[in-house]
Amino acid sequence: MLDRARDTGKNDQGARAVPTISRDEVAHLAGLARLAVTESELDTFAGQLDVILDSVARVGEVAAEDIPPTSHAVPVTNVFRSDVVRPGLSQEQALAGAPAAEENRFRVPRILNEEA
């Protein structure tokens, strides 16, 4: 941990016996986020994310039990428009950037794990 904290240049604040986030947790997060990260990336990210989380966790020092959360800077409500047909993208335009297309549709890899 000490070495890792030094690597990220935060040895004065980052050195703790128990990291905020472990290497295994980072591997789990990468899976959830659909990122096929390498072993060496995991080493780097685990140290960096630990330092970042340790720093941003300072928000916990603020007494805010009764404070309502803000999700948006301006008040946001649903905006409706009348349900009339308007021009949109043509099929050709929509497929123009597709990695693969077939019969005027997006062609995607199989979505189930069994062999087709």
Place this chain on the structure above:
Amino acid sequence: MTSTASGGGPSDGRTDTAALTGLTAAELAAKLAAGEVSSVEVTRAYLDRIAAVEPAVHAFLHVDEEGALAAARRADEDRAAGRASSELAGVPLALKDVLTTSDMPTTCGSKMLEGWTPPYDATVTRRLREAGVVLLGKTNMDEFAMGSSTENSAYGPTRNPWDTERIPGGSGGGSSAALAAFEAPLAIGTDTGGSIRQPGAVTGTVGVKPTYGGVSRHGLVAFSSSLDQAGPCGRTVLDAALLHEVIAGHDPLDSTSVDAPVPQVVAAAREGAAGDLRGVRVGVVRELGGEGYQEGVQRSFRAAVDQLTALGAEVVEVSCPHFDYGLGAYYLIAPSECSSNLARFDAMRYGLRVGDDGSRSAEEVMSLTREAGFGPEVKRRIMLGTYALSSGYYDAYYGQAQKVRTLITRDFTAAFEQVDVLVSPTTPTTAFRIGERVENPMEMYLADLCTIPSNLAGNASMSVPSGLSDEDGLPVGLQIMAPPMADDRLYRVGAAYEAARDAAQGGALIDRVPQLEVA
């Protein structure tokens, strides 16, 4: 006009080019209106300048010579027929590569979108075209606008024209560097945590983050939807104002766009330039200064505050105690929204697809593609956001950050009951060296310390150059903050300060940018 020619580069032997590229957008607009110059001539001058200095600067990811000249010809024809589309018709502009363009690639500085040309124009792009503005090309940026140095671009960093060993800020470093290198008179940036203002500060240019919702986000590739805001960049406050009025206004295609009249920012800039700030109350934010701020930045800031006092403003100190927690709240909220927004890059509908050899499932292809297509900073933020939003951590991280966001907004509200605008340095330091902070993300994040509160609260904010730091000779920015939908106050105070600064410092700051090596 003698002062402006030097920055445009007389030593590169292209005196005509230098004479035109040294002009401000307002000056160009006047010459176009008077028929003294054509848009084609202006556009060619800028394309020549781009060709000459791009090897040294790398501000652009894409230059559309043919499209720019065609737009310039149309602007000239329209003007000849007596129907110029706007005051800025025929004036060239550099567009950040995060706004969609139907006739140019839009990569967001990422391998994920390499070569992708979107099927539609962003509302900002459309409004620029309708105003007759000439789009020169797309500017470099940190990947998906995440970063403070442009080093996170998959296509290599942009260099700061003041010192090409240093960063031009980020994420909109391409736009700010294009202005400082006289490759464009105007540029568009986007600001999620400071990506317009911080690059403006470190390149000696003007950048404005309008009130959230003031400019449409339709076609702005989303990073953090509750914080992202497009805005104008220029070499002068008036130029930024002219551009602000072209791009601002309600858009039915963006449900968060504010349905209210656009603040009269051009009139405010012109009024401000008269140099009278009597009756204006200015608050110096106590929490945005002191320890950790570079000495030269602090001295430049204090001189700017003295100048505001000399212009007649009433200056007081105000406290915004929760600003100390802004950085933490931002680096929880922005990554959380980023992890959700960037889920769209799934290798199915557009962009990169890797590993689809027939044997792999969609999920495997998705994971391999995202691994190959995203750079390290984007991956870090996606994982950070995934963590902050996961059950068990949500309340302590994302939920708490949202409450802190409320408290920061309340700090602003209380401060604006006492004063008309708030001021601070835009950044704690001047431009750092390329490579200096790459290995240390938390150090990099500190560059956004002063700019973040206005993103969290959604109010309007500007960076205007305050001079050069006396210890390293690099530009320093003065940040001016105004209440939501009071963007005009930024321009009035900014223009007054700019005129006083130029008078006190013996000419426009931007004309002191060193000569670049030309190809």
